[in-house]
Amino acid sequence: MWERPEPPDRPVLAPLSRERIVRAAIRLADADGLDAVSLRKVAAALDVGPMRLYGYIATKEELLDLMVDAVHAEIRPAGDGWRAVLYSLAEAIRHAAHQHEWLADLLGGRPQLGPNTLASGEAVAAGMAGVDLDTLVPAIAAVNAYVIGAVRREITERRAERASGMDQRQWQVAFGPYLRRAFATGRFPTLATVVHEGPHLDADDTFRAGLDYVLDGIGARISH
Amino acid sequence: MWERPEPPDRPVLAPLSRERIVRAAIRLADADGLDAVSLRKVAAALDVGPMRLYGYIATKEELLDLMVDAVHAEIRPAGDGWRAVLYSLAEAIRHAAHQHEWLADLLGGRPQLGPNTLASGEAVAAGMAGVDLDTLVPAIAAVNAYVIGAVRREITERRAERASGMDQRQWQVAFGPYLRRAFATGRFPTLATVVHEGPHLDADDTFRAGLDYVLDGIGARISH
DNA sequence: GTATCTGTCGATACACTGTATCAGTTGCAG
């Protein structure tokens, strides 16, 4: 016994919570993308063994769900009238995806029923009071679908641009030759003229133009 | 020399090609989902060592890109007039996603510039001849975005239903208690009435309702 | 016909993943 040393000052085992875990995971994902979120890395960021996390989450997918729901805390659409509310919803989701690009990879990929997600759904539904339910339900679904797809593509494009040099149109240098060759085959004549002569909208304009289409269509139904 | 055996009948080394690899990968993904697509499994399906594939693809992501482009071979929108073409595009993508559910996980997640994808783009652009380019470009983008999001959510729902028992509304049994408790807190009053009293559209109706909104919005701009 | 070169192939290895298992320690109930 005299030889046996006292137990080393056990590091004050870090107090854990679902929230702390999720925050750490989000920090990692913001910094280095979704691939950087592994249970081991999250645990390491919290000075904890990997298996410790399983007391708080059952599986990695659950952690991802929690991350998505956490971000939904900042998605609180507001405004007067159905159109303003839906517009606000769309912009809020897009804004969140700009700050957390990994959100684009997760949106729509799993059923979302967390409290924050429900709360933003509640805000939308409440803000659209007065609209006929038979119109409201598919309208919300349509806006959600559009936003998911639009944000996904926008973030994808942003990543591609970033990957091929910092410059915004460096992208054209990377894929330009390939596309030029593809167009030179003559198999895509219409596409070629569209690309050459069509408008070059930036991300903001593209997103809003599409959103306007959706809202206009909904508006036509509402005022029938 | 007499002791040295002849070389064993070397198995007629399977002729390989990008196409065969992609087909094998698609077969795996169709059967057991995207997670079942690993380079080792694809190689095994072709009776080949894993490293052999690297002569044909540089990375796994490239393989996934090739899979997406291969499916686009069947997406050839057609019809008379811009509306029919866009409708056909949307339905074709959705149809493809029904046969290859993994497509929902990949759509919009990477830049798509493969020959088949370009060809379906060409078909859309060609079918919409006559529409002003400043309207056409964002219109195609909007429909694409909507379809990506809508298909994603539809497939996600389908998987969730399948995971919680085969029954279509068994889902309500699985999540019902949780939702009932959530609604019982009184924090989501509007959402609760929407869920209870709102319409219960099936997947087809939901998809088409949203698509109609988008197309109506585009139509308003075109005929302005 | 022999020797050298070239390129392809695939066994092995590496770093990493999510998660099951379970011995051992801890703190608590009696």
Next chain:
DNA sequence: CTGCAACTGATACAGTGTATCGACAGATAC
């Protein structure tokens, strides 16, 4: 003070994508 139950975290496992590199095939040069 003892016995128990819960929790922790080291270890292990099966799997991943891909780098490396020895060995062997076919082509080329003499």
